[in-house]
Amino acid sequence: MIVFDKVCFSYGVRQIIKDLSFSINSDERVAILGGSGEGKTTILKLIMGLIKPDSGKIIIDGEDITGKTEDELREVRMKFSLVFQEGALFDSLNVKENVAFCLREYTKMTEDEIDRKVRELLRTVGVEHAMEFMPEELSGGMHRRVSIARSLAACEPMMFLYDEPTSGLDPVNADNICKLILELSKDGKGFIIVTHKVVDALRVASRFIFLKDGELVFDGDSEKLLHSDIPDIQVFISELNYAGVKNV
């Protein structure tokens, strides 16, 4: 359970998040929508405790994380699996070592076991052939998928956080990622997907949160989203009219 209670956050003098309050259960499939630079990534960073709010509380499973130290936060972070917007693979390590990173860090697996596990994870995301590649040799979509595989190796998360997993990908790859996201949450695990592609959000999520100028302007299901009369949302979903899929 993630609860934001009147959270404010600013970079320098620029306020990015204003008095934001919401709560998300760990089995919910939530999409956070909003334009570029509205603070979507910032919200994910706040959940992970990577940045601290100026005021307000962020409560995760009943614990306020805003006052926790880096050491104490480790436990909280283990509950989530975050995939960054850019993928953020370690560029000095090849794909295999990237995926194996947490296995080496936290388990005492032998080389064989690691190899098998990494193969398995890469197969799940469909890039097994790229095992020996360096990150700079990967395409955007592969990068994203390896990054998902790496975070799967990290822990058994309670919830997945994806930062724009499909942006900049061709429709086929985007579709694959959506399938992967649904696949991973099959056993009732929730996720938060941050995106500005409504099509993808509608495919995977069941609850939608819309941000505008750092404030929550919409929170509801797909039905409500499609019939919302908020102008910004209408602009967002007009994309669907062109595609002719308004009646999904």
Place this chain on the structure above:
Amino acid sequence: MGQWSAAVMIRLKELISDLQDFYLLSFRGVLNIFKRPFYLKDTIEQMDYAGAGSFFIIFIVSLFVGMALSLQLSAELSRLGMKVYTGKVVGISVIRELGPVVAALVFTGRVGAGMASELGLMVLGHQVDTLRVFGVDPVKKLVTPRIVSSIIMLPALTIIGDAVSLFGGYYIAVFVSNQSGALYWSSIREELIFENVFSGAIKPFVFGYLIACICCYTGLSTKGGATGLRQSTTKAVVMSIIMIIVSDFVLTRILLYVLGFSV
């Protein structure tokens, strides 16, 4: 006026919190050496890059510094009829002063700048955040190996550099200035007393530590894209050079006092 002083106050506060963060990083970086997990592989990798990788440039620079020094001294001392002192003066200057400083400056340019830019790029690419997401302490994983490798490799490089400089000096003294090689070496050997060797040996440890801390700190505080990376790399090198020269003076003063030289 009010605006101006407010701006100054903000700058001052930033400076103080910067300094505080820097001290904290330097402190934690060392403390982590004794805490699990030990990132041995990363440390060895860093040592290879910093040490073996810098050998060639240290060799060239030290050789020519030694030769130039010997040339200058031979010229000046022979005018005064004191050519026999060439070895002695070269020895003292190289072992106590030039060797450590030259090695540290070269190290800053080659290794320190690399550290700052590498860590800076990792920050910008969210790789450092990813480490934190995985519950790995970036200071332990990234900074400590670099500190360890610097305080081991810079002294080693300094010793090599010293030796090469002395050989360079020997070459000039014997083959250009026609002095006796045996005399050159014996006067250098006379200078290899505890006081000289100690004051030359303590410096590279301090320099190595300073370079690693400064460069890691500036690298990790990189903000704002390619321009930010340029700024932080430049800052890392500039700050390191200043700190090397200043701390060299301070150390020299302390060491001379402690070792009982009168100035």
